Amino acid sequence: MTKIDAQSQDFLLSSYDYDLPPQAIALYPTKPPENGKLLVYERDNDRIIHSDFAHFSDFVPDDTLLVFNDTKVIKARLYGYKINAQGHKKIIEIFYHKPYNHALTEFLIQTKGRIKKGDRIILESNLSESTQKGDSDETYVQILDSLDNGFRIARFIRGEEILNQSKVLKILENKGHIPLPPYIKRQDTAQDECDYQSVFAKNLGAVASPTASLHFSTQHLAKIQERFQTCFITLHVGAGTFVSVQTPDIRQHQIHSEFFDISPQVAHQLDKASKVLCIGTTCARSVEYYARHHLLQGECDLFLYPGEPFLRVDYLLSNFHLPKSTLIMLISAMIGRKKCLEIYHQALENGYRFYSYGDGMLIL
Structure with a gap:
């Protein structure tokens, strides 16, 4: 060479x-x-x-x-919301990256919007439905920790079930958006x-x-x-x-x-x-x-x-x-x-x- x-x-x-x-x-x-x-x-x-x-x-x-x-x-871009102290919905953008642990139940994500450890982001599928926070069939992302490099460690949860990678990928395929590069300034x-x-x-x-x-x-x-x-x-x-x-x-x-x-x-x-x-x-x-x-x-x-x-x-x-x-x-x-x-x-x-x-x- x-x-x-x-x-x-x-x-x-x-x-x-x-x-x-x-x-x-x-x-x-x-x-x-x-x-x-x-x-x-x-x-x-x-x-x-x-x-x-x-x-x-x-x-x-x-x-x-x-x-x-x-x-x-992967259709890695998701939208959801969290409920603030006043009971209002705050839209949050989630960017899925990859599994974080060997069990494939924790994942690296990024978010747009103010988020802290312990917060729950209810996924877009619930935005147009009548489900309220705490319903058993609600699917949400729970923030476990924030890393110094801007990534967050999160779980995807449906009801009381912690979802594994295959189930998370199905959610992304059904509800996610194609992650166009940041320099393509359009939806x-x-x-x-x-x-x-x-x-x-x-x-x-x-x-x-x-x-x-x-x-x-x-x-x-x-x-x-x-x-x-x-x-x-x-x-x-x-x-x-x-x-x-x-x-x-x-x-x-x-x-x-x-x-x-x-x-x-x-x-x-x-x-x-x-x-x-x-x-x-x-x-x-x-x-x-x-x-x-x-x-x-x-x-x-x-x-x-x-x-x-x-x-x-x-x-x-x-x-x-x-x-x-x-x-x-x-x-x-x-x-x-x-x-x-x-x-x-x-x-x-x-x-x-x-x-x-x-x-x-x-x-x-």
């Missing part, structure tokens, strides 16, 4: 900032996805090609293994339930989409699989993917962790592949974590930035990412920070759409 030599400026958070006009942020996906713009960067000859996803396969070298992330996005719609999910989404557990995967329709994927070897891993993308690095020296940043799963069969494919192309940064982090630790399942907390070489990933497809994010640092680890920012600038000049519903960049 090519190693990008890091310089002192590569470790400064301020070095990963860039100006992004609000109109460059994609609020809706390109349809059909094959019409989305594709910027191809060939490292060997330092060449940039402007194309589209209809021609994606034309650029991928033969004998390349394509790795996709088959995680499925989610029924269409987002399809648009913000890859066509091969299978394993429920993500609270954000592996967005490089959104560029592929069922028909396009079938054509790719006729020509190339493909495989699927699972990494449940967490909301930490949107969190900007805060430490002035990026090496001091404690990256979020996300559950990943790689089957023994896929591990064998990765070990034997001539070249590996990861569809998205989530796949890249999973494959690189496996290359370093040889674990097939666990919590991936790998932070890639200039000076941290890629050991197994040869090529990468990715969207255009937020300033000062771990994702733009990962891209910089592969092609260098200056080249990354240069390409982002050229993408803006050429009308590329950024972020989750935006266009893509193929690094070869």
Whole structure:
């Protein structure tokens, strides 16, 4: 693998900032996805090609293994209410993240609205019903504790039953909302339930989409699989993917962790592949974590930035990412920070759409 030599400026958070006009942020996906713009960067000859996803396969070298992330996005945003001292209902927004304990009966959540330990948030399903606080069939979220990082530990309870993960996921599926990223400044719609999910989404557990995967329709994927070897891993993308690095020296940043799963069969494919192309940064982090630790399942907390070489990933497809994010640092680890920012600038000049519903960049 090519190693990008890091310089002192590569470790400064301020070095990963860039100006992004609000109109460059994609609020809706390109349809059909094959019409989305594709910027191809060939490292060997330092060449940039402007194309589209209809021609994606034309650029991928033969004998390349394509790795996709088959995680499925949870409808992680819920609404409920708590009853204040005056007996009035106060609407509370809940953002579900993941299980907190091994018994899968306590969960990490975030809330919008003033909440303290011991509070109960009655879920949205009761807002239009006549049930009153204390009814036996009432479903509510009980706050057990608040953590220093802004998360809360909570239980989901129906009557007197503490609900396990499978029952909580059913509540989210029935009553939740698709968790659009914070930079998409609009309400989610029924269409987002399809648009913000890859066509091969299978394993429920993500609270954000592996967005490089959104560029592929069922028909396009079938054509790719006729020509190339493909495989699927699972990494449940967490909301930490949107969190900007805060430490002035990026090496001091404690990256979020996300559950990943790689089957023994896929591990064998990765070990034997001539070249590996990861569809998205989530796949890249999973494959690189496996290359370093040889674990097939666990919590991936790998932070890639200039000076941290890629050991197994040869090529990468990715969207255009937020300033000062771990994702733009990962891209910089592969092609260098200056080249990354240069390409982002050229993408803006050429009308590329950024972020989750935006266009893509193929690094070869």
